[in-house]
Amino acid sequence: MGPVERTRRAGGAAADAGFPVLKARVIARTGHNYYADKDDLLHDRVRRRLKVCGLPDCTAYLALLDGPGGREEWVELEAEITIGETFFFRYAEQFEALRDTILPDLIAARRATRTLRIWSAGCSTGAEPYSLAILVHELLGEALPDWSVTILGTDISEAALATARAAEFGPWALRTLGEPERVRWFRNTPARPGQPRGGYALRAVYRRMVRFERQNLLALIEAVAPGAAYDLILCRNVLIYFSADHVNRIVRALGQRLEGGGWLLIGHAEPNPAFGQWLEPVALPGTVAYRPTGTVTAPSSAPPAFVPAPVVPAPAVVPVVPAPPPVVVPAPATRPSIEGDRPDDGEPGASPAALRDSVRSLADSGKTAQAWRVLQEGLAAYGTDPALRYYEGLLALDLGREADAEQALRRALFLDRGFVMAHYQLGLLLARSGRPSQAARALDNALRLAQGLPPGMGLPEGDGVSAARMAENARALLAGIAGATP
Ligand SMILES: C[S@@+](CC[C@H](N)C(=O)[O-])C[C@H]1O[C@@H](n2cnc3c(N)ncnc32)[C@H](O)[C@@H]1O
Secondary structure (H helix, E strand, O other): OOHHHHHHHOOOHHHOOOHHHHHHHHHHHHOOHHHHHOHHHHHHHHHHHHHHHOOOOHHHHHHHHHOOOHHHHHHHHHHHHOOOOOOOOOOHHHHHHHHHHHHHHHHHHOOOOOEEEEEEEOOOOOHHHHHHHHHHHHHHHHHHHHOEEEEEEEEOOHHHHHHHHHOEEOHHHHOOOOHHHHHHHEEEEOOOOOOOOOEEEEOHHHHOOEEEEEOOOHHHHHOOOOOOOEEEEEEOOOHHHOOHHHHHHHHHHHHHOEEEEEEEEEOOOOOOHHHHHOEEEEEEOOEEEEEEOOOOOOHHHOOOOOOOOOOOOOOOOOOOOOOOOOEOOOOOOOOOOOOOOOOOOOOOOOOHHHHHHHHHHHHHOOOHHHHHHHHHHHHHHHOOOHHHHHHHHHHHHHOOOHHHHHHHHHHHHHHOOOOHHHHHHHHHHHHHOOOHHHHHHHHHHHHHHHHOOOOOOEOOOOOOOEHHHHHHHHHHHHHHHHHHOO
């Protein structure tokens, strides 16, 4: 019996004597307290590395981590245990707050120095800092060359950063964008040898605004003096990994790195009253932001005096909604759990929702083929779940399997005629494959259904896209099809 076979037969975490030491080392190094009560899940992840390395158990693996190739192996292990969900303009309300309040406020406050320093901490594969680059570019317009804008994306996962630097994404990461935005911000790339499909490359004008660096957020806690100061920090959907004590210390450290009058945005479900010890919460429509204490009442928080006109129309995903003046509100009393951001693929077979979360996590970290396999296995049990069929369609698109994608989206619609996102994605697919009249029918369905819903309602599986926004997207596409059809 070879070492890998022995690993497989060895069973779970309890049967692996070196596991407790390895687990303690992983948590100490990454801060991922999340795994404290999830031995089987972590062991499962580690086992994937054992298999790749041809090692029998955690004791042998620890020797590897402490040996000459240890640094490289830590990088692999960190990538294995941190699956990060992300996509462009994720959580629309926060991007509306950035567009309508936060960035205009900063642009007005920094007009003398014309400098903006922005940090996306825990940026995963880059969709978040790149969305910020697009916003800043559109808000500053022709004034952009006169400004010094730095946007830094950091993450513990080298694998995520490599994808971020390449700035090439599949339809999955762009799934909430309308077609006009896709065209404006990305260019299509052809499939390369060994790749099933082409992708969308972010245009260089946005790409070059962002720099990426590996950084462990735990280092913030240990650092003695605050480092560089930022005008805006985003640290969204990262704090879920850490213990409550680490969360407090990280948020406090982030606050210390804000310039006077700066802004901090954490995940929409992550605010905690404890943060009020170091920062002032500011209520914005649909979200809470934080500012250094004293900013909210200070003159610098007055309405922006100068907002350069955008050179291009505002992006469809971040509509201009007049924001009320900031008011301090009490933050939620508890820290809610964040479904869909769980850094694991859980037990995919447990329920359709668990399967959906695992598939999304895998796909968001670029493991499309693995996501597809997990989904196909799960569909054997949950083949009548419309949301799963919808994700089957999106994944098939990512894998370049257009016929499968169409079939899956049609199945989703057969199971749920009112599934707005499925009508919309089917419309996009049909338009791209040169079937304008069928595309128009699907988009018309999406438009009609979206118009029948409350405008502000988030659409199921729409990742924060509202009914009103979807109606607008569908209308724009229909106009494009009508204009192109003789
Ligand atoms: C769910 S993703 C969030 C991505 C993005 N902020 C968003 O909201 O779309 C979480 C990211 O945090 C990163 N992360 C986890 N622990 C970290 C640590 N100790 N230091 C830095 N990044 C970490 C993961 O690698 C992952 O890419």
